[in-house]
Amino acid sequence: MSKLKCPKCEVKMDVFYQLGVEIDQCNSCGGVWLDRDEWKALTRSRGDNAVELNVVNLQPTDFSCPRCQNSLQEGEHLDKSDFKIDYCTRCGGGFFDRGEMVRLLAR
Numbered sequence: 547m548s549k550l551k552c553p554k555c556e557v558k559m560d561v562f563y564q565l566g567v568e569i570d571q572c573n574s575c576g577g578v579w580l581d582r583d584e585w586k587a588l589t590r591s592r593g594d595n596a597v598e599l600n601v602v603n604l605q606p607t608d609f610s611c612p613r614c615q616n617s618l619q620e621g622e623h624l625d626k627s628d629f630k631i632d633y634c635t636r637c638g639g640g641f642f643d644r645g646e647m648v649r650l651l652a653r
C-alpha cells in the first residue's frame with residue numbers, strides 16, 4: 547500500500563502502530579490520519595465497544611482526503627465538541643491534529 551500524503555503539508559506520512567492499529571502520522575505537523583475502520587479498531591482496543599467517528603457541524607475546507615481525494619470538511623466530534631476533526635464524508639476517515647487523537651481516546 548502506498549503511503550498517504552498529509553492533507554495539510556502534502557508530505558508523505560509514516561505508518562506506525564498504536565494499540566495494534568495501523569496509523570498514518572505526518573512527521574511535519576504531527577497530525578494523524580485514521581481510516582474509518584482504524585478509528586473503530588482503536589476504540590475497541592481500549593475495551594469499549596467500537597465507536598463510529600461522528601463528526602457534526604461540518605464546514606468545507608481547502609484540504610483533500612489523502613485516501614479518496616474528496617474534499618475534507620472540518621467539524622466537531624459529536625460528544626466532545628472541543629475536538630476539531632477534518633473529516634471525509636465519502637470514506638469516513640478523519641485527520642486529527644497533533645495530540646488530539648490521544649486526548650480524544652483518553653477520555
Ligand SMILES: [Zn+2]
Pocket residue numbers: 552553554555556557572573574575576577
Ligand atoms: Zn502534516
Ligand SMILES: [Zn+2]
Pocket residue numbers: 611612613614615616634635636637638639
Ligand atoms: Zn476520503
